[in-house]
Amino acid sequence: MTAPRPHGSTRPGGRTARTRAAVLKAAWDELGTREFSDITIDRIARRSGVHAATIRRRWRTIEGVITDMLGQHSGTIPIPDTGSLREDLHTVTRSIAEFYALPRNRRLVEAVVTSAAREPGAAEVMRAVFKNRIKQVSVLLERAVERGEVPADTDAEEVIAAIGAPFYYRLLITRRPIDTELARISAESAYLAAVEGVFRTDASPD
Amino acid sequence: MTAPRPHGSTRPGGRTARTRAAVLKAAWDELGTREFSDITIDRIARRSGVHAATIRRRWRTIEGVITDMLGQHSGTIPIPDTGSLREDLHTVTRSIAEFYALPRNRRLVEAVVTSAAREPGAAEVMRAVFKNRIKQVSVLLERAVERGEVPADTDAEEVIAAIGAPFYYRLLITRRPIDTELARISAESAYLAAVEGVFRTDASPD
Numbered sequence: 001m002t003a004p005r006p007h008g009s010t011r012p013g014g015r016t017a018r019t020r021a022a023v024l025k026a027a028w029d030e031l032g033t034r035e036f037s038d039i040t041i042d043r044i045a046r047r048s049g050v051h052a053a054t055i056r057r058r059w060r061t062i063e064g065v066i067t068d069m070l071g072q073h074s075g076t077i078p079i080p081d082t083g084s085l086r087e088d089l090h091t092v093t094r095s096i097a098e099f100y101a102l103p104r105n106r107r108l109v110e111a112v113v114t115s116a117a118r119e120p121g122a123a124e125v126m127r128a129v130f131k132n133r134i135k136q137v138s139v140l141l142e143r144a145v146e147r148g149e150v151p152a153d154t155d156a157e158e159v160i161a162a163i164g165a166p167f168y169y170r171l172l173i174t175r176r177p178i179d180t181e182l183a184r185i186s187a188e189s190a191y192l193a194a195v196e197g198v199f200r201t202d203a204s205p206d
Numbered sequence: 207m208t209a210p211r212p213h214g215s216t217r218p219g220g221r222t223a224r225t226r227a228a229v230l231k232a233a234w235d236e237l238g239t240r241e242f243s244d245i246t247i248d249r250i251a252r253r254s255g256v257h258a259a260t261i262r263r264r265w266r267t268i269e270g271v272i273t274d275m276l277g278q279h280s281g282t283i284p285i286p287d288t289g290s291l292r293e294d295l296h297t298v299t300r301s302i303a304e305f306y307a308l309p310r311n312r313r314l315v316e317a318v319v320t321s322a323a324r325e326p327g328a329a330e331v332m333r334a335v336f337k338n339r340i341k342q343v344s345v346l347l348e349r350a351v352e353r354g355e356v357p358a359d360t361d362a363e364e365v366i367a368a369i370g371a372p373f374y375y376r377l378l379i380t381r382r383p384i385d386t387e388l389a390r391i392s393a394e395s396a397y398l399a400a401v402e403g404v405f406r407t408d409a410s411p412d
């Protein structure tokens with residue numbers, strides 16, 4: 001989704017590119033086997049076969065590596081088209097719940113948010129990736145407007161942010177497991193609010 | 207709200223306690239003047255007059271200092287009692303929006319979430335603090351149940367999590383400013399869902 005950042009990769013397919021691929025793959029594999037808090041540059045060096053000094057020189061920190069990796073692993077999301085906004089939203093939240101049921105994916109988002117707090121460059125990458133995702137999924141609302149299910153001036157991106165928010169709250173703040181119940185609550189709450197016009201751009205405050 | 211953790215403070219009011227107070231105050235002041243990503247142990251040392259080596263020995267990392275500070279600055283929240291769940295929820299979300307309009311408070315939550323990702327001890331403290339807050343505020347729902355506004359088996363803590371979630375999503379994920387519009391959307395969405403029974407503990411999945 002985001003073009004890989006050219007971390008000194010002057011020769012595609014050359015040694016620089018191979019080094020980068022090895023480091024990012026090692027970081028990805030590390031996330032699959034241990035908590036983010038236990039991942040260090042030294043572990044990535046051992047797993048990738050790239051010298052720790054080389055990794056530090058090119059990415060500086062673990063957060064730098066994670067940010068570079070985010071560009072590679074932020075694939076597109078399947079966009080449902082069931083003919084009903086309610087069902088579409090439930091389908092999306094079920095997909096999110098399935099995604100974050102995997103510990104590696106939980107750790108990835110945790111690593112990314114942490115990186116964004118520590119590295120301004122990471123914050124930019126994360127913002128761009130999520131903005132793009134939200135925009136992709138917000139097509140659901142355009143279709144719902146066409147079907148007359150929600151008001152025409154519904155703020156589509158706020159609806160999509162609303163269905164995502166409960167997952168990140170649970171992952172990052174209360175730090176409990178994601179379950180299908182959360183997916184149901186999230187989709188249904190956003191649906192009811194959208195239908196009632198809560199997300200209208202000219203909704204006046206109470 | 208949380209008792210200060212005894213970071214080696216064997217003599218209350220003694221040198222150890224004074225050192226801790228100076229370091230935590232310096233960390234708090236730093237959050238008021240610069241981004242979390244720019245706060246270092248060395249800066250806290252300069253500001254507090256405590257040796258960096260002493261800070262590293264006692265707290266190990268910036269995250270350790272932030273975690274210790276969280277216990278001090280997680281004050282109680284005013285709990286509204288307007289006689290209407292809808293108005294109560296709007297009052298709470300307006301308070302949250304005001305709180306996070308201050309850059310220092312945004313940085314505090316960012317620092318805390320980051321610390322929780324890097325330090326298991328910090329994750330425990332954060333979980334306890336938020337669990338306690340959610341529980342405090344969920345009394346609003348008990349009153350709403352008594353008034354017959356929402357079903358008796360409404361999961362109060364999930365309602366309170368739902369009104370908080372959009373704020374943390376915007377702070378940590380999309381990283382945009384908090385505004386009163388977000389407070390309105392958050393309160394109104396949770397209210398409609400609560401009234402419709404979305405948060406019932408025995409609500410069956412669609």
